[in-house]
Amino acid sequence: MRTGKMSTPLARVRGLGAARSGSGHFWRQRLTAVANVPLTIAFVLIVVSLLGRNHAAAAQILGSPLVAIIMLLFILSITIHMRIGMQVIIEDYVHDDMLKLASLIANTFFAVVIGVASAFAILKLSFGV
Amino acid sequence: MADTKAPVERPISPFWIYRWPLPMAMSIAHRITGGALYFGTLLVAWWLLAAAAGPNAYATVAAFLGSFFGRLILFGYTWALMHHMLGGIRHLIWDLGYGFTAKEREWLSLASVIGSVSLTLILWGLGYLVMGGPH
Numbered sequence: 001m002r003t004g005k006m007s008t009p010l011a012r013v014r015g016l017g018a019a020r021s022g023s024g025h026f027w028r029q030r031l032t033a034v035a036n037v038p039l040t041i042a043f044v045l046i047v048v049s050l051l052g053r054n055h056a057a058a059a060q061i062l063g064s065p066l067v068a069i070i071m072l073l074f075i076l077s078i079t080i081h082m083r084i085g086m087q088v089i090i091e092d093y094v095h096d097d098m099l100k101l102a103s104l105i106a107n108t109f110f111a112v113v114i115g116v117a118s119a120f121a122i123l124k125l126s127f128g129v
Numbered sequence: 130m131a132d133t134k135a136p137v138e139r140p141i142s143p144f145w146i147y148r149w150p151l152p153m154a155m156s157i158a159h160r161i162t163g164g165a166l167y168f169g170t171l172l173v174a175w176w177l178l179a180a181a182a183g184p185n186a187y188a189t190v191a192a193f194l195g196s197f198f199g200r201l202i203l204f205g206y207t208w209a210l211m212h213h214m215l216g217g218i219r220h221l222i223w224d225l226g227y228g229f230t231a232k233e234r235e236w237l238s239l240a241s242v243i244g245s246v247s248l249t250l251i252l253w254g255l256g257y258l259v260m261g262g263p264h
Contacts, residue, residue, distance in 0.1 A: 030221065030224060033217045033220070033221060034221065036214070036217065037214060037217070037218065040210060040214050044207070044210070044252055048252065048255055048256050048259055049259065051256050051259045051260050052259065052260040052261070054184075055180065055183070055184040055187040055188065056184070058180055058187065059180050059181075059187075062177070062180055071177075075173075078166075078170065079170070082163070082166065082167045082170065085163050085167070086163075086164070086167055089160065089163075089164060114170045114171070114173075114174050117174045117177075117178060118170075118173060118174045118177050118178075120178075120181070121174070121177035121178045121180065121181035122177060122181075124181040125177075125180060125181050
């Protein structure tokens with residue numbers, strides 16, 4: 001990559017560019033995309049296996065160690081992935097500065113709330129409190 | 130001012146007048162399904178919280194998701210999930226530098242539509258099998 005002579009060698013080697021975050025989002029979006037494939041397959045199979053079961057059975061299966069860990073990983077990976085994805089959509093279509101700022105904040109809050117609430121539910125089922 | 134010239138017939142953006150090539154439609158479908166899945170996580174979180182809350186809350190979610198409207202949403206959610214997953218795999222293939230010829234692009238796009246519809250039908254068939262038939 002060729003950057004102008006105005007940038008210092010340190011800035012060049014860091015490769016962070018004007019946004020100061022470099023290719024962090026690009027990489028994380030692909031990393032979570034790769035993780036999402038097996039996790040999504042596992043998630044839909046878990047859901048199918050829970051169909052028609054009463055609460056006690058569903059809670060027991062969701063709280064069992066393997067299922068709970070898969071569900072936690074699924075929630076972690078999709079909430080990171082969807083936050084970056086929605087940020088790209090917002091940056092593409094929302095051009096008013098204040099509205100864009102508000103949308104980006106709301107986007108992060110939404111992803112974090114969904115992630116924390118879901119993780120809390122899974123942990124509660126798992127620890128049975 | 131009186132003899133204003135007729136507006137020049139300039140070309141219109143191809144976005145509106147040409148047939149949408151399949152890869153273009155799939156590109157937009159990837160974004161739309163992603164957006165739908167984003168809000169679909171509300172259902173996932175609601176379902177998990179209800180399971181954690183107890184039998185009554187779980188019964189409420191189960192009744193909603195089991196209703197006609199609930200099943201319609203879930204069917205759409207299933208398709209969006211499968212389509213976004215296959216679209217994501219297509220993008221990963223492209224990220225690695227493969228599949229860029231016209232024929233490959235067309236094939237990959239067609240495969241993601243046929244694949245997502247097939248996977249959705251298979252999953253719902255499996256689901257009704259688990260539940261012992263539609264009811």
